[in-house]
Amino acid sequence: MAGTWTVDDHLADVLRSVRPLEPIELHLLDAQGCVLVEDVLASVSLPPFDNSSMDGYAVRADDVAKASEDEPVVLEVVGDVAAGSGTVPDVGPGRAARVMTGAPLPPGADAVVPVEWTDGGTGGGPVDTMAAHSADPSGAGGEVRVHRPVEARQYVRDKGGDLRAGAVALEAGTILGPAQIGLLAAVGRATVRVRPRPRVVVLSTGSELVRPGLPLGPGRIHDSNSYVLTAAARAAGAIAYRVDAVADDATTLRTVIEDQLVRADAIVTSGGVSVGAYDVVKEALTDLAGTALGGGLPEESDDRDRGRDGDGDGHEDGPDREKGRRKPPPPTRSVEFRRLAMQPGKPQGFGLVGPDAVPLFALPGNPVSSYVSFELFVRPALRALMGLDPADRRTVRARVEPDDSAPLTSPEGKRQFLRGRYEPPADGEEIGTVRPVGGPGSHLLGSLARADALIVVPERTTEIARGDELEAVLLD
Amino acid sequence: MAGTWTVDDHLADVLRSVRPLEPIELHLLDAQGCVLVEDVLASVSLPPFDNSSMDGYAVRADDVAKASEDEPVVLEVVGDVAAGSGTVPDVGPGRAARVMTGAPLPPGADAVVPVEWTDGGTGGGPVDTMAAHSADPSGAGGEVRVHRPVEARQYVRDKGGDLRAGAVALEAGTILGPAQIGLLAAVGRATVRVRPRPRVVVLSTGSELVRPGLPLGPGRIHDSNSYVLTAAARAAGAIAYRVDAVADDATTLRTVIEDQLVRADAIVTSGGVSVGAYDVVKEALTDLAGTALGGGLPEESDDRDRGRDGDGDGHEDGPDREKGRRKPPPPTRSVEFRRLAMQPGKPQGFGLVGPDAVPLFALPGNPVSSYVSFELFVRPALRALMGLDPADRRTVRARVEPDDSAPLTSPEGKRQFLRGRYEPPADGEEIGTVRPVGGPGSHLLGSLARADALIVVPERTTEIARGDELEAVLLD
Numbered sequence: 001m002a003g004t005w006t007v008d009d010h011l012a013d014v015l016r017s018v019r020p021l022e023p024i025e026l027h028l029l030d031a032q033g034c035v036l037v038e039d040v041l042a043s044v045s046l047p048p049f050d051n052s053s054m055d056g057y058a059v060r061a062d063d064v065a066k067a068s069e070d071e072p073v074v075l076e077v078v079g080d081v082a083a084g085s086g087t088v089p090d091v092g093p094g095r096a097a098r099v100m101t102g103a104p105l106p107p108g109a110d111a112v113v114p115v116e117w118t119d120g121g122t123g124g125g126p127v128d129t130m131a132a133h134s135a136d137p138s139g140a141g142g143e144v145r146v147h148r149p150v151e152a153r154q155y156v157r158d159k160g161g162d163l164r165a166g167a168v169a170l171e172a173g174t175i176l177g178p179a180q181i182g183l184l185a186a187v188g189r190a191t192v193r194v195r196p197r198p199r200v201v202v203l204s205t206g207s208e209l210v211r212p213g214l215p216l217g218p219g220r221i222h223d224s225n226s227y228v229l230t231a232a233a234r235a236a237g238a239i240a241y242r243v244d245a246v247a248d249d250a251t252t253l254r255t256v257i258e259d260q261l262v263r264a265d266a267i268v269t270s271g272g273v274s275v276g277a278y279d280v281v282k283e284a285l286t287d288l289a290g291t292a293l294g295g296g297l298p299e300e301s302d303d304r305d306r307g308r309d310g311d312g313d314g315h316e317d318g319p320d321r322e323k324g325r326r327k328p329p330p331p332t333r334s335v336e337f338r339r340l341a342m343q344p345g346k347p348q349g350f351g352l353v354g355p356d357a358v359p360l361f362a363l364p365g366n367p368v369s370s371y372v373s374f375e376l377f378v379r380p381a382l383r384a385l386m387g388l389d390p391a392d393r394r395t396v397r398a399r400v401e402p403d404d405s406a407p408l409t410s411p412e413g414k415r416q417f418l419r420g421r422y423e424p425p426a427d428g429e430e431i432g433t434v435r436p437v438g439g440p441g442s443h444l445l446g447s448l449a450r451a452d453a454l455i456v457v458p459e460r461t462t463e464i465a466r467g468d469e470l471e472a473v474l475l476d
Numbered sequence: 477m478a479g480t481w482t483v484d485d486h487l488a489d490v491l492r493s494v495r496p497l498e499p500i501e502l503h504l505l506d507a508q509g510c511v512l513v514e515d516v517l518a519s520v521s522l523p524p525f526d527n528s529s530m531d532g533y534a535v536r537a538d539d540v541a542k543a544s545e546d547e548p549v550v551l552e553v554v555g556d557v558a559a560g561s562g563t564v565p566d567v568g569p570g571r572a573a574r575v576m577t578g579a580p581l582p583p584g585a586d587a588v589v590p591v592e593w594t595d596g597g598t599g600g601g602p603v604d605t606m607a608a609h610s611a612d613p614s615g616a617g618g619e620v621r622v623h624r625p626v627e628a629r630q631y632v633r634d635k636g637g638d639l640r641a642g643a644v645a646l647e648a649g650t651i652l653g654p655a656q657i658g659l660l661a662a663v664g665r666a667t668v669r670v671r672p673r674p675r676v677v678v679l680s681t682g683s684e685l686v687r688p689g690l691p692l693g694p695g696r697i698h699d700s701n702s703y704v705l706t707a708a709a710r711a712a713g714a715i716a717y718r719v720d721a722v723a724d725d726a727t728t729l730r731t732v733i734e735d736q737l738v739r740a741d742a743i744v745t746s747g748g749v750s751v752g753a754y755d756v757v758k759e760a761l762t763d764l765a766g767t768a769l770g771g772g773l774p775e776e777s778d779d780r781d782r783g784r785d786g787d788g789d790g791h792e793d794g795p796d797r798e799k800g801r802r803k804p805p806p807p808t809r810s811v812e813f814r815r816l817a818m819q820p821g822k823p824q825g826f827g828l829v830g831p832d833a834v835p836l837f838a839l840p841g842n843p844v845s846s847y848v849s850f851e852l853f854v855r856p857a858l859r860a861l862m863g864l865d866p867a868d869r870r871t872v873r874a875r876v877e878p879d880d881s882a883p884l885t886s887p888e889g890k891r892q893f894l895r896g897r898y899e900p901p902a903d904g905e906e907i908g909t910v911r912p913v914g915g916p917g918s919h920l921l922g923s924l925a926r927a928d929a930l931i932v933v934p935e936r937t938t939e940i941a942r943g944d945e946l947e948a949v950l951l952d
Contacts, residue, residue: 029718032710032711044698082724082752083683083695083724083754084682084684084723085695100754101750101752101841102682102919104695115751116751129751133753140753157919162917162919170925177951178847178952181703182847183921183924185698187698190687207561208559208560211666212666213664216524218525219561221524222662224659227504228658230505231658234508235508242505275531275592276591277607277608278609279576279608280610365577441638443523444637446638448655449645451655475655
């Protein structure tokens with residue numbers, strides 16, 4: 001075990017070791033939340049053709065220049081232009097075509113008169129709607145009275161006015177939300193090249209753990225960490241697989257991790273990392289040289305590409321996992337167990353395991369410790385795997401309002417993370433307040449479940465009085 | 477078509493018509509993000525038994541009251557208490573048991589000495605870790621020197637100290653995030669009763685629409701709305717099903733919607749709601765009396781319970797869909813098509829369809845209009861279906877910074893939603909800035925994809941100058 005690390009140094013070390021996942025081609029809707037790795041060029045213009053922005057009549061602007069309520073211009077209606085209609089009538093002088101929003105501007109016309117500025121072909125006064133074609137096909141013929149003039153190009157959307165064919169629709173690095181996915185669809189893309197969501201295997205360790213729903217024997221507790229961490233991994237954007245708790249046996253644990261590697265872009269364990277005589281995670285992972293979990297493959301091996309592609313079941317694999325393309329060999333480093341200058345979460349293990357150098361986070365087993373560790377180290381790493389900014393939690397300054405007047409204490413030299421409930425600033429206030437919930441005990445899951453923020457007590461602070469300003473990390 | 481509605485009145489009308497979905501029992505990890513509908517009582521105490529908060533030695537505090545570096549107290553080690561170990565040795569006077577974090581406090585002991593305050597059984601000075609039991613089983617016997625005293629109950633976590641058996645672990649109404657799911661697991665719950673995520677069927681209408689990936693013919697465009705709306709529904713927490721675009725034919729559309737009802741808690745269409753002659757959504761849904769989509773079932777019918785339970789495929793249905801329990805008859809109301817005093821998004825249809833009164837949102841077809849309509853009306857409704865607060869988007873005051881110095885205009889009497897990019901307040905500033913991107917045209921998907929905020933221009937505002945303060949809705 002090395003010396004004591006600061007929170008910042010440990011995080012920096014984790015992030016230095018984690019590289020974004022290799023991109024894959026995904027169907028549009030499967031790429032939501034992912035980062036684009038290519039500049040996407042528009043293969044068509046948006047709009048692809050001049051089209052009407054109104055339901056109305058396509059006309060020649062010159063023909064209706066003198067139209068007014070009192071002296072409407074009468075045009076002959078030569079047909080309908082519905083969106084998607086195959087044939088488009090020619091609009092000669094003195095003529096009009098009924099045109100729908102989004103439908104192509106027919107040849108000869110240079111403007112659109114909204115239906116509300118016409119009699120809609122009824123022969124009466126202004127109307128505010130067209131009769132449905134299915135109910136009254138005669139609307140596509142006859143005459144229309146136009147009550148107001150339009151300018152040339154009025155109510156016409158120009159071809160390419162939103163985006164020209166060949167231009168960059170979205171740049172590499174864009175995060176794909178609903179609007180970006182819509183733009184990709186609009187330029188005709190069915191699939192897109194992105195960094196995939198990481199597949200995270202979560203497992204608790206401990207012979208005392210019983211699956212929820214089963215009765216507890218003496219000295220037993222229900223496994224909760226694997227549920228917290230699986231949910232937290234999903235909240236961070238990962239595809240998470242929860243594995244049932246593993247008993248405190250180093251050989252078993254190593255076998256389970258080896259088995260899970262085929263579907264893992266990251267592995268998160270909890271428990272077994274401290275100074276006890278049964279801390280098997282530390283025992284199982286401290287020296288991996290010569291084991292299947294050890295790194296250090298020969299540099300020429302093609303096995304390097306096996307990880308994400310070769311799990312055999314095709315699950316979560318996209319159509320194109322870069323088979324056969326030689327990647328630079330991953331950095332290899334063993335799993336190191338450290339003491340961190342933080343509370344909770346002092347003991348932490350981190351390293352890269354297996355031939356593909358999969359990041360493994362060995363988190364402490366106390367429920368609050370493992371959750372706080374996930375937030376501080378695993379969540380940023382999962383985001384880095386996706387190519388996202390590792391830091392995404394909103395942090396705010398807030399005034400601490402303890403429930404009683406006794407000052408809170410914090411150990412010198414350690415960064416403490418208290419659980420709190422945050423209240424945004426009241427009207428006229430600049431900063432909000434945060435109220436600690438529960439004590440500092442790292443087993444207090446009940447209080448954690450009432451918290452929506454982590455209060456950050458800096459290393460040098462040993463006492464917090466009512467009204468002190470601290471930073472709070474806002475949780476979902 | 478009724479008269480003009482304000483944005484607020486339309487939203488209020490939608491929310492009045494939408495009732496939270498009936499609760500179902502879901503596995504813990506499937507309930508993430510859902511609202512609990514029951515008070516969950518702890519069936520076990522947390523912790524379930526007195527246990528150690530440290531790796532160390534369980535002792536009688538009186539035995540080590542005079543321990544010091546110079547004069548350590550020597551105790552006989554009677555065995556190990558690992559977490560989950562079956563047998564627990566008695567700790568008599570002058571004795572100690574090696575105990576691990578989380579393991580039960582053995583009978584006779586009343587405190588724990590951390591291993592760092594002992595020689596770890598080595599016979600030497602203070603140690604900072606235990607030897608692994610697997611490597612050195614002798615550590616469970618022999619003697620240990622204790623260098624510091626402990627108080628009674630020190631480093632002992634009291635049974636029930638976090639939560640007592642029988643107490644409320646989580647109250648009805650709690651939203652289940654990682655910590656709450658963890659607490660439910662800890663008290664032994666494998667499943668939990670929540671309001672499920674709504675299943676939303678999304679379909680675009682329009683004969684001009686071509687699926688992305690296929691070539692465009694003349695006058696055709698790629699379907700993008702169904703992609704935007706499916707992604708937006710997922711971002712809102714729904715389970716969304718995208719249906720391929722339906723051509724402009726009222727009978728076909730009605731059939732597709734009827735078919736989709738079995739898997740729909742809400743239906744979202746786009747297009748076909750304006751004043752054109754081919755606006756088939758309006759045509760298909762305006763009068764549903766006597767059709768399968770009409771409401772108004774006889775009040776005694778058992779068919780009311782069919783919707784979510786009876787789709788026959790079991791998909792998305794939990795183990796307990798309240799079969800056979802009589803629910804109050806749903807309100808029935810036809811689909812109404814309205815003009816809203818907003819831009820974009822003027823034409824909107826909303827109603828309840830089918831025997832289960834499924835909310836149907838008929839959104840306008842312009843890409844920006846349909847997206848903005850979703851944000852304003854559908855997202856709040858989907859949240860209401862889940863039992864969540866309908867309003868969840870963060871809104872901020874921001875200074876408008878147009879790219880050029882010409883003032884922006886907005887139609888009087890309409891609430892306008894401009895697309896913008898938001899910059900949070902700089903240091904020392906109280907509010908951030910928002911820069912409009914693209915023009916007001918509701919077809920400008922390219923600009924929408926560069927926006928991260930909607931700028932809200934109130935109904936009475938007709939001009940916006942640089943530096944004016946407006947509200948901005950922050951999007952994901």
